[in-house]
Amino acid sequence: MNLLDMIKDAGIIGAGGAGFPTHAKLASKAEYILMNGAECEPLLRVDQQLMAMYPEEIIKGFEAAGKLAGAQQAIIGIKGKHKEVIAILRDKIQALQLGEYVAVKELPDVYPAGDEQVLVYELTGRIVPEAGIPIHVGCVVVNSETALNIYKAIQGKPVTEKYITVAGDIPNRLTVKVPVGTPVMDVLKLSGIENFDDYAVIDGGPMMGPVMANLNGFVTKKSKGYVILKKQHHLIRRKTVKTEQARRINRATCEQCRMCTDLCPRYLLGHNMQPHKMMRTLAYSLKDMEEQKIAYLCCQCNLCELFACPAGLYPKSANMMVKQSLMEQNLRFQAKPKEYAVRTARAYRLLPSKRLVARLGLKDFDKPAPVTELELRPETVQIAVCQHVGAPAVPAVKAGDRVTEGQLIGTVPEGSLGAPIHASISGTVLETENGFIAIRRD
Ligand code: SF4
Numbered sequence: 001m002n003l004l005d006m007i008k009d010a011g012i013i014g015a016g017g018a019g020f021p022t023h024a025k026l027a028s029k030a031e032y033i034l035m036n037g038a039e040c041e042p043l044l045r046v047d048q049q050l051m052a053m054y055p056e057e058i059i060k061g062f063e064a065a066g067k068l069a070g071a072q073q074a075i076i077g078i079k080g081k082h083k084e085v086i087a088i089l090r091d092k093i094q095a096l097q098l099g100e101y102v103a104v105k106e107l108p109d110v111y112p113a114g115d116e117q118v119l120v121y122e123l124t125g126r127i128v129p130e131a132g133i134p135i136h137v138g139c140v141v142v143n144s145e146t147a148l149n150i151y152k153a154i155q156g157k158p159v160t161e162k163y164i165t166v167a168g169d170i171p172n173r174l175t176v177k178v179p180v181g182t183p184v185m186d187v188l189k190l191s192g193i194e195n196f197d198d199y200a201v202i203d204g205g206p207m208m209g210p211v212m213a214n215l216n217g218f219v220t221k222k223s224k225g226y227v228i229l230k231k232q233h234h235l236i237r238r239k240t241v242k243t244e245q246a247r248r249i250n251r252a253t254c255e256q257c258r259m260c261t262d263l264c265p266r267y268l269l270g271h272n273m274q275p276h277k278m279m280r281t282l283a284y285s286l287k288d289m290e291e292q293k294i295a296y297l298c299c300q301c302n303l304c305e306l307f308a309c310p311a312g313l314y315p316k317s318a319n320m321m322v323k324q325s326l327m328e329q330n331l332r333f334q335a336k337p338k339e340y341a342v343r344t345a346r347a348y349r350l351l352p353s354k355r356l357v358a359r360l361g362l363k364d365f366d367k368p369a370p371v372t373e374l375e376l377r378p379e380t381v382q383i384a385v386c387q388h389v390g391a392p393a394v395p396a397v398k399a400g401d402r403v404t405e406g407q408l409i410g411t412v413p414e415g416s417l418g419a420p421i422h423a424s425i426s427g428t429v430l431e432t433e434n435g436f437i438a439i440r441r442d
């Protein structure tokens, strides 16, 4: 079996959050393969620890992915502040005699260093065009946990586990490996909190992750962390504002200072994303559709909304409102060929992570979350058939079947983009309906 098929059969998807099937990415031919080890979301601690714990496996998986994509160079992007991890990686690259091919480049400790387009620029100096993806400038980007999963796929092991950081206003901050499909509540209780009545949980990082509407969900292959905060925490209040309320506040208060635009990482890369114009569009019900289409250029990093705006308004939400309305009218952004250059002020307008953490009110919680040896053994797992970009997996088992860990339980529909799913524990299939395959441990 060739490597691309191994990666596909192992059900590997981007472990960094988006969940794009990795085999589809690596089917492209690229000049550079880049590893995203930036982990720029405050409080999350998965990638930096995995790179220290499994350098050989990650480097080998990364190298194999690079060769598969025909890349001439493989570059690991990691923040310069992780000096020990960088030394481990460089030593290992030398020991494996891969120095000609794999390099480590240090990233500034800014948000959002891990945005794919920011990463591509920082590592190669290339600018992904508006509404484009890294392959448009000859780059493929994989996350460090994805590289580890590629290594495991070569050993014949599919994706059945996920590393997750549990962080926030809690007694026990930790990072833990759990079976895919584990009840989220089992993971949350590792925090040392039993009763969550007074708490809200962000699914992912504090900048881009949504506040979970309920805590009855299940871990997926793209879960990365849970940030637990008191319900009255400023960040939770900001993130749970209702759309109508945000619209009303936006209309009443925007002073058009354009701080949201001046600090927008996509604008700074030379794109035409200008959230202050979306605020204006909504405030004055402007009808210029061409002007509004730039709303498609937003990567939803939330920097404008949670840091830049001095009035505490909701420019990212304004983008989303405009985009929604454009989508309803079937109006799309059409990129025009042009030369891109970063804005000259970019170097002075990068947002240091420390300032961001302070502004978010997370300084007291910005602490290590070490990987624990603790093993979670859930009695039942619920494995979502759709936890990736593309078509849902089709169940290959039925209620009552016995399955063993690693067994294929859901396949990709013929001719579709998607990723298969595998049993994360050995046991009996309870049901295959309602978007999940449930397995009870023997
Ligand atoms: S949304 Fe905020 S930052 Fe943007 S222009 Fe209005 S007041 Fe200024």
Ligand code: SF4
Residues within 6 Å of the ligand: 260, 263, 264, 265, 266, 267, 273, 275, 297, 298, 299, 300, 301, 302, 303, 304, 305, 315, 316, 319
């Ligand atoms: S969320 Fe705001 S800062 Fe981020 S890309 Fe969109 S407009 Fe720019």
